[in-house]
Amino acid sequence: MAVYRAAIAFPQDSSLPRDELSINPHFSGDDAQALANALKANLIAHASIAAKPFKIKVYDAEKAPPSYPLATAEQAGTPPTTGVPREITLCLSYYGTWNRPTFRGRLYLPFTFIGGTVSTRPTVGQQNAALSAAAVFKNGLPSSHQWVVWSRKNRTYAPVTNYWVDDEWDIQRSRGLKPTSRVVGTVP
Secondary structure (H helix, E strand, C coil): CEEEEEEEEEECCCCCHHHEEEECCEEEECCHHHHHHHHHHHHHHCCCCCCCCEEEEEEECCCCCCCCCCEEEEECCCCCCCCCCCCEEEEEEEECCCCCHHHEEEEEEEHHHHCCCCCCCCCHHHHHHHHHCHHHHHCCCCCCCEEEEEECCCCEEEECCEEECCCCCEECHHHCCCCCCCCCCCCC
């Protein structure tokens, strides 16, 4: 059984690769293209994604870089315009069997999955919207595939058994925009 890393990218504001927000869940299985097709169908069926564009590239998680995609799938479309900073996310946390380091994982879901407005804390509705994203990774997969926690350190995986979203916004710094201007001041 192979371990796959699915690189799922959501373009925001433009079609430039630097404007894509990515999540990287892992799966065990034996057919990379069937996995990519199932993830595509699940993303299209998810209410917060539906007609938005995305790209899926499935890699062998055990291969050292450079590793080329084993399978791809995508949905074309016009990238949505974001109204909030891209760094704002909700974390879908999960574990396989035991809630301890080697068996835990996280996916920082872009605001595209969540919707609504940003306030001090996410609402229960926003938490549930992020929690519903787990269905994309666990439902409708080919029969020999499952969502897993991959440990690079131990080179082992554990099937995901539990997942949750807490009531705190998370920040993914790498998703921020590059500055285009600067306002300066001096100290007399």
